[in-house]
Amino acid sequence: MTESRGVRHRGHKAPSPAPPLTGAETTPRDEKKELGPHEGQSKPQQTGFAPADLLKTEYLVHVVGLTYTLLSFWTRFYKIGHANSVVWDEAHFGKFGSHYLKREFYFDVHPPLGKMLVGLAGLLAGYDGSFEFKSGEDYTDEVPYVAMRMMLASFGAAMVPLGWYTAVELGMSQWAAHIVALMVLLDVGWLCISRFILLDSMLLFFTVLTVFCMTKFHNQRTRSFSFPWWFWLTSTGISIGCVSSVKMIGLFVTALVGLFTIEDLWEKFGDVSISVQDQLKHWTARVICLIFIPILVFMASFKVHFMILTNSGPGDAQMSSLFQAGLDGNEFADSPLEIAFGSRVTLKNVGYGGGLLHSHAHPYPDGSAQQQITCYHHKDHNNEWDILPRWEEPPYDPEGPIRFLQDGDVIRLQHPPTTRFLHSHRIPAPITKLHHEVSGYGNTTIGDVHDYWAVEVVDDLQRGSRAAVLKEGNIHALTTRLRFRHQVIGCYLRAANVNLPQWGWKQVEVTCDPENNPKDRHTYWNVEMHRNERLPPGDIEFYHSPFLVDFWHLNVAMMTSNNALVPDPDKEDILASKPTDWPFLHLGLRMNGWGDNTTKFYLVGNPIVWWGSSISLGLALAVLGVYLLRWQRKYVDMTDGEWTHFLYVGKVALFGWALHYFPFLIMGRVTYLHHYLPTLYFAVLMFGHVLDHLVFSSRRLPLAVKATVFGVIASAVVGTFWWFKGVAFGIDGPIGEHWGLLWRKSWNIYTQ
Structure with a gap:
């Protein structure tokens, strides 16, 4: 698409938008001229920077990242020990942590890494594994539940700076990156789920980390086989292994990386300037770093799991008889x-x-x-x-x-x-x-x-x-x-x-x-x-019993048991919800008892974050459709580099969301609102991307309009967070005394 078609490029006489914050997206023009035909098609440089300006920009990026980190730890740690009783699935995962400390073999449908980290948090906090973690039971003085919650909440806190840096690596403007970081920081759903002894904070952290590493690797594409290129490719593989070792739905973000890799290799295959030898090196590097390394990390988590749990426990019967015979305290061998x-x-x-x-x-x-x-x-x-x-x-x-x-x-x-x-x-x-x-x-x-x-x-x-x-x-x-x-x-x-x-x-x-x-x-x-x-x-x-046999046996047992978690038509599960209920917050989830003397927690998202991000998904498809129609009519709205960048960020967000959401529509197992929390992250990225494209990077809109839009959205996110903060920090006293929380009639906040 060129100007020779007789169609004026939109906004040529308007001021250039603010540049993206990443150093990878501010490559000097003379360097970009040397790139191959498919190597430099990221968002193009809008304005030039002197070396001192680049250093200043990088410095500001890290200052902002540190600021968000401190704010994130405050939100995750504030009043974290206010509820001194077992909340929601702490009854499960706290108990699993106890099994590690007592080295008793147990069975669960999830891989072991997250639960081993729960056990490690208990070990570091001085917990001896003796508490039974019965639902709703008050913690005794011997259980350092506050310290354990804080250690696990650190994973949720780390989501926020990762969200900021990911937006930066995606080439978003500073305003859009701030919106993404604020949404991750101030969503009460992510906040609430991160403050207890659960696996979700770790799942969210490793999901976000995988996306971040993938974007960092993408921005090294002009430096193939350099140390940073290898580092971020390997880090992506390790992150995939970790997220899959916490919960099996980590395979969804693995699929996103897989699609990104297939597209990348396909483009390189069509680039005749890349030699056959280099093509093979690219394929070999992806196989090693994105297949073998994740599998090794996944298997290593099970190896450590078996090495720790050497005593007979409540999960013995899920394993083979030979495996059980090798556990201490098991009578089979005698x-x-x-x-x-x-x-x-x-x-x-x-x-x-x-x-x-x-x-x-x-x-x-x-x-x-x-x-x-x-x-x-x-x-x-x-x-x-x-x-x-x-x-x-x-x-x-x-x-x-x-x-x-x-x-x-x-x-x-x-x-x-x-x-x-x-x-x-x-x-x-x-x-x-x-x-x-x-x-x-x-x-x-x-x-x-x-x-x-x-x-x-x-x-x-x-x-x-x-x-x-x-x-x-x-x-x-x-x-x-x-x-x-x-x-x-x-x-x-x-x-x-x-x-x-x-x-x-x-x-x-x-x-x-x-x-x-x-x-x-x-x-x-x-x-x-x-x-x-x-x-x-x-x-x-x-x-x-050989390790590989035990590893395979346990994984099949996990999948079989997970598939058996189907809704019971004879019983009503008031906590369960359908995937169609999630994007627009049709239902929330009570995380504990709802009595007047109980500190109550309600898992529900920040409405501005959830509704805005869900709308942005449809808006992104509509914008793409308009561009395709205009392209067919020979209009030129963007340069090739801008178009490639627009599609790249949109594909990361849209495919990431779809891969995390649509599988739940065909699953037979019972589902809950917290299953949508990893999916929400990609919707937030899409919100930042659409807002950046239509407003913050627009050549037509004046600075005052952009600042106004930013101020309104940021204020709305902060305001709704402050309004709903009690559902994450804990609501004391009769729930009827806390008015104004029923933004949808379908929420069961006030009903008994």
């Missing part, structure tokens, strides 16, 4: 090695995320109406089964010769708490209709041939193949993997992480699969707990 008739056992499904074969005194609502058989991930006596011979054989004699369990034996499995036998018949399973139902049937005197299960050895994790096990003969606890084939129907006992409805307590469905698939791990089982007073204990040195 259990008898060889299985015999008369042994009392628990059976662990070997499929990733598999639980323990379980039954309870509740019938199926349909089908046979016999007793339910499920898989359960928590240990109790309802997981226990006795191995008994067939009905026509002599009953088990505890005084007779020991008969060891071997491949091909046909057994009955009796559930001691209810005396029912594991049973199957040609009735469709409750959920997986192509499989047969598995139920509990009969008692010590009543049963039939549908209680018979043939034992088939698959292999052994220590001894090797099936042939090696058959050569020795006996089946071992923990290590031998088995399949149970129904003697009459020929189907195989299976549990594949399909959750039953509420009538089945959302436990895993157990079925009998008519298809014989020898490679289906969900039909594999091993004996976990084993009690038999007639047999000697095993040897702990016999058991070992």
Whole structure:
């Protein structure tokens, strides 16, 4: 697009806008002439700077950044210990921190890095891990909850200077960068979520850090393979690894970096001035720094997790039996090695995320109406089964010769708490209709041939193949993997992480699969707990579980459990919300009790920040559409460099927002308002970008108009923050005495 088209460039006679603050965007013109055709297409230099002016600008950037940092720490630390009780999910994450201090293995749906940092905060604060973190319970004097909250709030405080510097690196004018920083500083939603013992402050920090590192790397694009280029590329990879190690939704910002990288490499691929050797170097650098390094960081967090949690704890059952045997205080390693008739056992499904074969005194609502058989991930006596011979054989004699369990034996499995036998018949399973139902049937005197299960050895994790096990003969606890084939129907006992409805307590469905698939791990089982007073204990040195197996097993279990967090149609969750409720603050979230004597916290955003940023997303698309229409009509509104910069910042904000928001629309799991908080950051960047483009960098608007717009918006952000600050700092006394907070009728601030 050039002036030769006969269309005058918009605003050529108007004053130039204020320059962006970054040194990367103030490259002297003579240097830009030497760049390749795709290397220098950032926002062009508007006015020249002398070297002294550049130093002064950099100095002012850091002075402002320091000022915002101090203000951020004040907002995050002010009255942080005012509520001396367990607030919202402190009941979960404080408890996880306690497990690290006691080195007890636990299970959670999130990766371990954030919770390890909670444990580290407790360790540094002098906490001993003895508090139970019951919801709403008052903290005792032995719990340094204020110090722990302050350490974790530091992550939320660091968001603010990162927001400022990111806006600077994106080439926004100083006014737009101030608006972005003020919004991050004064949003009461971000403020409230950062002041408690939660993971969200760390998730937000690493999300913002990843975007910052990505923009810093982008601004080094004219200095390929220099030290700063490598530093910021590597820092981006480390940040990706950290954000993904706090919560799995960190993969959303990972996708943003991935799209940015693909576009960057595609443009370089089309640049014939870059040699093939340099093309390969670019690809290799991205693979190492943006794939291998994040994976190593992610895996390292799990390695440290396993190294710390060496004691048996409440999450043992989610892991493989071999892993549990290696935990201190676990009795599995002392259990008898060889299985015999008369042994009392628990059976662990070997499929990733598999639980323990379980039954309870509740019938199926349909089908046979016999007793339910499920898989359960928590240990109790309802997981226990006795191995008994067939009905026509002599009953088990505890005084007779020991008969060891071997491949091909046909057994009955009796559930001691209810005396029912594991049973199957040609009735469709409750959920997986192509499989047969598995139920509990009969008692010590009543049963039939549908209680018979043939034992088939698959292999052994220590001894090797099936042939090696058959050569020795006996089946071992923990290590031998088995399949149970129904003697009459020929189907195989299976549990594949399909959750039953509420009538089945959302436990895993157990079925009998008519298809014989020898490679289906969900039909594999091993004996976990084993009690038999007639047999000697095993040897702990016999058991070992490799890290990679444990790492994969835990991640699959995490994903399986997370997918099971679906809304219960039989119960109303007053805290839950839909993604469509978030952008315009249709609902808030009460974070604790709402009694008159309770300090109350309400998770809701600053309306100016949320509504303004949401509107800016649609406005940005409308502006883009207008430019495309004008471009088609051969109007020239921007230079090539300005257009490239306009699209670059818009893509970072819009794709970042979309990648963090739209996945929640298709998720089946229950969602809450705090899930939108990382998404909001990209909407705020878009607000700053649109405002900068239409107002602060406009060649047509006079300085007085720009200053007025800035003043009005900044005052609105500050004013609404001050009006709603109580929802983050804590509201004391009857809520009815605090008027003026109901800006939307759908908010449940005043209703009981």
